[in-house]
Amino acid sequence: MATIKIIHGNITKASVDAIVNAANSRMLGGGGVDGAIHRAAGPKLLEACKKVKLENGIRCPTGEARITKAGNLKAKYVIHTVGPRYTIDKNPEDLLSSAYKNSLDLALSHGCESIAFPAISCGVFRYPPQKAAQISISICKRSEYEALIKYFYLFSDDMVNIWKDVLESL
Numbered sequence: 601m602a603t604i605k606i607i608h609g610n611i612t613k614a615s616v617d618a619i620v621n622a623a624n625s626r627m628l629g630g631g632g633v634d635g636a637i638h639r640a641a642g643p644k645l646l647e648a649c650k651k652v653k654l655e656n657g658i659r660c661p662t663g664e665a666r667i668t669k670a671g672n673l674k675a676k677y678v679i680h681t682v683g684p685r686y687t688i689d690k691n692p693e694d695l696l697s698s699a700y701k702n703s704l705d706l707a708l709s710h711g712c713e714s715i716a717f718p719a720i721s722c723g724v725f726r727y728p729p730q731k732a733a734q735i736s737i738s739i740c741k742r743s744e745y746e747a748l749i750k751y752f753y754l755f756s757d758d759m760v761n762i763w764k765d766v767l768e769s770l
């Protein structure tokens with residue numbers, strides 16, 4: 601059974617092995633959930649991010665993921681992934697799928713048993729939540745990720761209802 605739990609709340613409070621950050625490709629913090637995670641984790645997280653290999657100004661291309669320690673958070677790791685900008689990037693469905701898959705793969709390869717996701721790309725990157733929920737839930741349900749408990753931390757009642765409806769329908 602794939603264990604997927606939907607929570608209305610702040611992802612920085614999650615008691616899980618890995619928290620996923622909806623980052624940008626420079627991985628030096630930002631607004632939204634990225635800002636909240638960096639504020640809660642403290643400067644150690646930024647230091648860890650700066651150590652991630654930089655190529656042409658990019659630490660994490662869109663659709664990929666990188667893992668660091670989690671500073672002052674309860675989690676062991678932060679997995680930084682970059683979702684697509686819905687109206688700008690080509691093939692946003694594939695890129696959002698890759699962001700979820702690469703995050704889950706990193707969690708498994710680091711021995712995590714639990715992972716918490718925000719609604720990647722659903723803020724300033726403007727991905728329609730209904731479509732994002734379908735992609736995220738269908739990937740989390742795959743048998744290869746069965747060993748992980750997957751949490752979605754969502755910030756509003758509307759988002760929670762969208763994810764719950766999709767979880768029931770798929």
Ligand code: AR6
Nearest residue numbers: 610611622624630631632633634636721722723724725755
């Ligand atoms: N816990 C859970 N969800 C949250 C939290 C929180 N503490 N704070 C915001 N959200 P966004 P994106 C929700 O914009 O669209 C950053 O500047 C929020 O309501 O954070 O992937 C990065 O540096 C929304 O539903 O991420 C990038 O430049 C969801 O998290 C860019 O924004 C994602 O919104 C990434 O944009």
